[in-house]
Amino acid sequence: MPPTEKSESVIAWLPDLLYTGGRFESGRALICNAAGQILKVAGVAELRGEKRIRLAKRAMLPGMVNAHSHAFQRVLRGRTEYRTADKDSFWTWREMMYSAATRLTPEDVYDASRMAFLEMALHGITAVGEFHYLHHGPDGEAYDDPNLLSKEVARAAGDVGLRIALLRVAYARAGFQTEPNPKQARFIERDSQTYLRNLERLIGDVRGRALPHGRASDTAWVGLAPHSVRAVPLDYLREVITHARQHDLRVHMHVAEQPAEVSACVEEHGRTPVALLETEGLLSERFTAVHAIHVTPKAIPAFARSGAMVCACPTTERNLGDGVVPADEYLKHDVPVCLGTDSHAQIDLLEDARELEYHLRLQKLERAVLSVRSPTVGKGSPPAHALPNGRASDTAAVLFDCATINGARSIGAPGGTLEPGQAADFFTVDLDDPSIAGASPGDLLASIVFSLSRAAVREVVVGGRPVVSEGQHLIQEEVVERFNELQKRLWG
């Protein structure tokens, strides 16, 4: 049962339409307590003495969860769209990314992260999984606090108002039988003991933060992120994943993003990355494989058997020429797929959602490829496709689940649905915005998923606290100004 509350501390948010139980409903209010938790979704006639906030001409949806981000890479936007070699690729892009990564001060990491998180908030994202691999100074020298840069990223998320899973990266080497790359010096922790010691220290420091609203553990928390089978040798990988199991921490890992990574893994271990992870018992329901593009048909049931998830990052994957995530196969096997904006070539999680579908349409010369039942996550999840009037847009519901429920499970965030007991994390869209005008309640989700303009996002609320109002973030001007200065300094 939801806790009882004094009515004056309870807020009733009243949009025209509210997305709950897999459908838009009118005449409903979202009732939240002072701690930012949803008490109930009630009919307007049931309201008593709650403080009412009317959101006219708005539809309210659960906040989106961005499960894979490298926030500092926001500085690269627009700087890599040219050819550097005979054939440009992920690997030539990576060299350009390293040249930026080696030049950022701790304050620059904060400013770049704040810019990325601000843009996420303006798009209706309320929680982020930050796959953070910058640990040391530019020369590879450890800072006095080995988590200085992780904390700068967490501070940026806190100042913007997003929840953050700090997925602290383990990175040991350039690759199997590969010479060390000096540009990776900021990432490297050669042994698992050093990595785990620094991870535990970060967990303690993050837990100890005092926050004015909500429980600290729901605002920022820590997970593990062995970078890839390329960057982490098997013994090291076993030790960090054992640690995650013992302490019930989420594990994220880049898996099979590029064919070269797969062939190097076969050369070193005699198995593909997914086969290696499965035969070593490293997959679990806490595990999210980021990308998982270049996989064999056998790999997909392996994820299903273990309960592992996949995080697709379609806008980055198309930008880097990575390939297409076989999301139809994952969904057929009940492997939940979540979404990330990854390199931030573009920050718009709904664009990632629609590209997940559109890439498959181009590949298969078909439409509505992902119109299959989405695996629901956890007990009490809504029936994903109970859309009114028998409308045929279950594709939109599948994709929106990827951007919300599945993302929340992947990074261990509260939220993902507007239901009693959940965090009051939501965004609203202007029903008169030209990009969605004319939609009926039955068409609205498809209009939002396939067509919403960023300008239609009006309010964003995290834990009951407004972060964006009337399409503007409170500290927007300062964040943009500081970021402009940083870009001038970095690129001239």
Ligand SMILES: [Zn+2]
């Ligand atoms: Zn990544």
